[in-house]
Amino acid sequence: MSEPVADAVREGETATRTIPAGRPLVVLAGGLFWGWLLLRWLNDWLGGLFVPRGEPFVSPEAVEALGAAVPALRGLFDSTAFAVTYLPALSAGVWLTIVLTATSIALGFVLAVPLSVARVYGRWTSYLSLAYTELLRGTPLLAQLFVIYYGLNFVQYVPPLLDGVFANNAVWAAIVGFTLNSAAYQAEYIRSALLSVESGQLTAGRAIGLTKLQAIRYVVLPQGLRFAIPGWTNELIYLIKYSSLAAFITVPELFQRTNAIASDNFRYTAMFSLAALLYLALVISASRLMNAVEDRVAIPGLGARGR
Amino acid sequence: MSDPLLRVERVSKSYGDEQVLREISFEMDRGDVTVLIGPSGSGKSTMLRCVNRLTEVDSGEIYLDGERVTGPDVDVNELRRQVGMVFQDFNLFAHLTARGNVMLGPRQVLGLSKEEARRRADEQLALVGLADQADSYPAELSGGQKQRVGIARALAMEPKLMLFDEPTSALDPELIGEVLEVMRDLVERGMTMLVVTHEMSFARSVASEIMFLDGGRIVERGPPEQLFERPEHDRTATFLRRITQLHS
Ligand SMILES: Nc1ncnc2c1ncn2[C@@H]1O[C@H](COP(=O)(O)OP(=O)(O)O)[C@@H](O)[C@H]1O
Ligand SMILES: [Mg+2]
Numbered sequence: 316m317s318e319p320v321a322d323a324v325r326e327g328e329t330a331t332r333t334i335p336a337g338r339p340l341v342v343l344a345g346g347l348f349w350g351w352l353l354l355r356w357l358n359d360w361l362g363g364l365f366v367p368r369g370e371p372f373v374s375p376e377a378v379e380a381l382g383a384a385v386p387a388l389r390g391l392f393d394s395t396a397f398a399v400t401y402l403p404a405l406s407a408g409v410w411l412t413i414v415l416t417a418t419s420i421a422l423g424f425v426l427a428v429p430l431s432v433a434r435v436y437g438r439w440t441s442y443l444s445l446a447y448t449e450l451l452r453g454t455p456l457l458a459q460l461f462v463i464y465y466g467l468n469f470v471q472y473v474p475p476l477l478d479g480v481f482a483n484n485a486v487w488a489a490i491v492g493f494t495l496n497s498a499a500y501q502a503e504y505i506r507s508a509l510l511s512v513e514s515g516q517l518t519a520g521r522a523i524g525l526t527k528l529q530a531i532r533y534v535v536l537p538q539g540l541r542f543a544i545p546g547w548t549n550e551l552i553y554l555i556k557y558s559s560l561a562a563f564i565t566v567p568e569l570f571q572r573t574n575a576i577a578s579d580n581f582r583y584t585a586m587f588s589l590a591a592l593l594y595l596a597l598v599i600s601a602s603r604l605m606n607a608v609e610d611r612v613a614i615p616g617l618g619a620r621g622r
Numbered sequence: 623m624s625d626p627l628l629r630v631e632r633v634s635k636s637y638g639d640e641q642v643l644r645e646i647s648f649e650m651d652r653g654d655v656t657v658l659i660g661p662s663g664s665g666k667s668t669m670l671r672c673v674n675r676l677t678e679v680d681s682g683e684i685y686l687d688g689e690r691v692t693g694p695d696v697d698v699n700e701l702r703r704q705v706g707m708v709f710q711d712f713n714l715f716a717h718l719t720a721r722g723n724v725m726l727g728p729r730q731v732l733g734l735s736k737e738e739a740r741r742r743a744d745e746q747l748a749l750v751g752l753a754d755q756a757d758s759y760p761a762e763l764s765g766g767q768k769q770r771v772g773i774a775r776a777l778a779m780e781p782k783l784m785l786f787d788e789p790t791s792a793l794d795p796e797l798i799g800e801v802l803e804v805m806r807d808l809v810e811r812g813m814t815m816l817v818v819t820h821e822m823s824f825a826r827s828v829a830s831e832i833m834f835l836d837g838g839r840i841v842e843r844g845p846p847e848q849l850f851e852r853p854e855h856d857r858t859a860t861f862l863r864r865i866t867q868l869h870s
Contacts, residue, residue: 513713513716515709515711515713516713516715516716518676518709518713519707519709519713519714519715520715520726521676521702522674522676522702522706522707522709522776523702523703523706523726523727523731523775523776523779524699524700524702524703524727524731524779525699525726525727525730525731526699529730529731533726533730534715534726537717538716538717541717614716614717614759614761615758615759615761615762616758616759616760616761616762617716617759617761
């Protein structure tokens with residue numbers, strides 16, 4: 316095995332420290348995956364740090380040769396060689412998938428907090444928030460993306476500063492679409508979490524003279540957002556997978572790249588299995604990360620999961 | 623300064639068809655300790671909550687230190703700074719340490735700097751005997767400790783009046799003493815206190831006046847000796863007998 320893979324193993328060891336005690340195999344696999352991915356991106360962004368841009372770190376022919384040497388494991392080595400050939404191209408798609416998901420979940424959260432607060436504590440704003448949530452949850456996400464991208468021709472509004480950050484400006488349209496949609500779902504999760512905060516907490520806050528908004532800000536939200544983490548993790552996981560819909564508005568994320576390559580080499584099953592493995596790695600990583608966050612912000616005395 | 627600190631005038635309150643408070647009137651001078659007793663559902667909590675306007679009166683007036691606190695133009699947050707409240711089930715902010723609980727009001731409501739708020743919190747925690755628990759979270763404290771933090775939290779706002787709504791009712795019997803002791807200290811420091819409690823020996827030893835509430839009315843009121851030794855109404859006598867038996 317060549318040097319970069321050894322580096323990846325070292326990456327895996329650092330990752331072990333941030334992930335709470337878990338099955339060593341998952342941790343090792345996670346370390347390998349993220350180590351490989353980071354090196355891959357670095358290599359391709361910096362114009363071929365280790366190997367020429369887009370070229371695999373190890374040659375597929377070498378892997379196939381190994382397979383020839385051990386006939387019993389031939390199939391395994393052949394699949395590996397196939398993966399090695401196409402993973403470099405897919406890694407760029409993984410990058411966009413992560414960018415889409417992370418940006419949209421974060422921006423969606425920024426919208427979801429006021430939406431949920433308005434819903435729970437507002438008067439007429441509660442109806443506005445409800446209308447927004449129902450509209451966005453009640454219509455297909457793909458339709459929303461189409462309206463933004465084709466209907467509104469969103470790309471023409473991309474501000475000059477952001478123009479060209481991604482090779483394809485449709486990424487911005489996708490981020491807007493996912494953000495607006497995810498905000499509605501996140502608002503629902505946060506809303507029910509806010510409702511599960513004991514009413515006495517708000518009363519006690521008001522009783523020391525906090526305004527309603529202050530009491531929400533300093534007393535209810537810090538607790539409610541902790542309760543919202545499990546639901547929020549679900550939303551993150553959904554979004555990782557739903558981000559594949561961006562393919563339909565020409566964003567070259569993981570699904571779109573997989574599809575493009577498959578329609579070239581006609582190995583649909585193999586290509587989409589490979590993509591599925593990558594999605595799976597992202598999803599497992601996200602849920603482990605959120606578990607770690609949940610443990611980290613747990614309130615002492617209330618158990619590891621907050622309650 | 624002949625004005626009473628608290629003046630409650632003909633306060634009435636209904637929830638739907640149920641009249642919870644019927645023309646309640648009473649006064650408290652500075653340093654007074656008034657104890658409200660009465661069966662469950664008689665309107666004691668409602669009366670307390672009307673004073674700091676967690677509940678709005680239907681009719682009647684309440685004056686604190688000569689200023690009317692009922693009425694639409696009153697700044698309720700300003701009013702609540704001056705009136706501390708201690709709850710039956712503590713209602714400590716679950717995500718904050720004992721110190722964080724006490725600091726929040728001074729910091730956000732009174733606008734003290736972080737250092738000042740922290741100093742004040744530590745002072746108040748020391749006064750209730752919890753200097754060593756400042757960094758503990760509510761879930762790590764015993765019920766008695768929680769309630770003492772609750773008292774410190776209210777006191778940190780330097781209120782003119784303290785409202786206690788059954789502060790020991792949720793406590794295991796062996797933890798009641800430490801809370802009552804803190805409240806006795808507070809009486810000695812001259813705090814004006816309106817207390818709902820069924821701790822009759824406490825009421826007897828510190829109350830300047832006891833009011834017996836039933837069916838939303840003050841059935842009987844007077845200094846502790848009078849209510850305990852020569853109650854005028856049968857209902858008062860029965861209630862006191864029952865409550866004393868229950869608690870001994
Ligand atoms: N927010 C409310 N809504 C409807 N009814 C209430 C509310 N608060 C109190 N009540 C009713 O008012 C009555 C008096 O309640 P409360 O003041 O809590 O009595 P106490 O504290 O003496 O037990 C009870 O019958 C209770 O059900
Ligand atoms: Mg009550």
